[in-house]
């Protein structure tokens with residue numbers, strides 16, 4: 161199929177701008193700073209105390225009015241594509257309120273960290289306080305480009321503009337709540353991984369659209385790579401099996417099919433990066449400062465990085481027949497570091513340092529505080545990714561899982577994870593909504609699934625991009641089996657939610673074989689975890705509790721933690737352990753083990769029935 165030439169698309173920069181201010185950080189009146197009423201003569205008189213109390217009460221009333229206005233404006237804003245904003249429960253009040261020159265100000269000493277979460281379907285910025293509570297935010301979706309079947313692209317400039325819009329929006333939200341932008345000590349970045357961006361190192365302009373991690377256009381190329389001598393030895397070094405998923409195959413495809421990318425490679429001006437590198441480069445102002453870096457959680461997804469050295473490996477690069485002297489690769493740096501990521505060049509946060517960077521799945525593990533070996537989290541976003549902390553040495557899976565870097569913080573040893581990656585999770589829900597017109601929103605698809613008691617015999621193998629872990633079958637495509645005259649939309653909606661739960665079960669089985677340990681509970685997050693039915697089904701299938709935190713923006717929280725640790729907002733991982741623990745929901749297994757086993761067997765039968773279709 162002929163490649164689409166990259167053209168600059170200013171129209172795409174007018175991204176779907178919807179102000180989804182998703183957090184309302186209520187700020188209470190705190191009276192504990194007052195001197196006790198019974199204080200002797202050294203303290204204020206009763207009249208003075210009364211005056212202070214009255215002025216604080218006024219301040220509180222003003223603040224409440226302001227919060228009410230914000231609440232109203234939040235609810236009246238349109239959601240993107242009919243989608244409800246990501247669920248963030250109202251934060252528990254913590255900050256001190258003061259009155260300065262008649263203005264209500266929230267603790268002028270507050271130490272805040274902004275987190276940029278550049279995901280597959282939306283960009284968002286959340287601003288967290290020291291207690292790990294989001295106090296302000298802004299979110300927007302951006303254009304998904306599907307030029308051909310199996311192709312999936314993003315406009316790199318639109319990714320940047322969506323992020324800068326969210327930064328401005330979140331700061332506006334923050335100041336409307338009485339904080340100052342000066343309270344923001346650092347910025348952390350977390351991002352969709354593997355998605356590949358190439359640009360001209362002289363001009364800073366993209367040379368092609370970003371090829372998204374779900375894109376399967378390089379399937380033929382991957383088959384060729386698998387036949388090369390040495391192919392079997394790659395995974396032991398880089399942790400990933402050859403597939404269309406990692407960045408390497410996307411870059412090779414561009415070099416083969418896009419003349420301007422090949423020309424830049426030939427003349428040494430080709431810059432390559434995953435979305436973290438691209439954002440850091442652009443947010444720093446581009447070629448002028450030329451901050452071109454990546455952290456190991458992202459660099460490990462290229463297949464160019466050695467998991468043990470946490471640097472590029474010449475044997476890996478030469479396997480892909482790339483000349484390292486012709487390509488500008490980002491320097492691999494720590495995930496949390498006060499100096500290496502530069503600072504924001506423009507906007508409301510100009511000068512604020514970027515001090516943390518984590519691929520989104522690693523960030524979610526950090527945000528769920530999966531700091532101990534044996535802890536795991538599963539994030540149900542566009543795709544679904546289960547990460548299991550294995551400690552300070554990588555574990556190479558023999559059961560279809562990936563080895564990856566969990567996080568690599570300055571002054572500490574790197575921590576690794578076993579990963580189970582599922583290509584389609586929330587994107588299946590979006591498919592029912594956008595392509596088949598089943599419902600107006602993702603939540604409504606979830607409600608549709610609740611209109612039926614079971615799947616009615618339907619199994620949906622949601623293999624739009626082949627099947628990832630633990631199957632790694634690339635010649636399968638989305639297939640709905642078991643349809644009869646009895647089948648209703650609800651059954652298909654239910655089967656769509658179940659598909660992710662079955663794959664999670666398969667991943668957990670593989671993880672148990674690789675690690676020799678059974679998981680006791682699964683921490684979950686991500687958009688699709690909003691569906692209670694989905695989470696209950698998950699618990700039923702895996703037979704252990706599924707624990708969903710109240711505040712589900714754990715990916716952004718992880719990026720904030722990485723950034724905050726680098727600048728002393730937090731000094732130690734120990735300090736973070738109690739963050740976001742209150743108010744979690746635990747889904748306990750409710751069905752008999754045998755019933756779950758039978759459902760799962762049907763799923764596996766469906767998978768192997770569909771394999772080999774393409």
Ligand SMILES: Nc1ncnc2c1ncn2[C@@H]1O[C@H](COP(=O)(O)OP(=O)(O)O)[C@@H](O)[C@H]1O
Nearest residue numbers: 279281541542586587602603606686687688691
């Ligand atoms: N109530 C819900 N039920 C089922 N799926 C949902 C629900 N709410 C959101 N989703 C799905 O979650 C996904 C978005 O999750 P998110 O964590 O924001 O993803 P990403 O980081 O990949 O952009 C969407 O694909 C959406 O369809």
Ligand SMILES: O=P(O)(O)OC[C@H](O)CO
Nearest residue numbers: 279280352353541542543
């Ligand atoms: O957009 P998400 O949250 O599904 O995450 C994308 C992953 O990083 C791809 O590996």
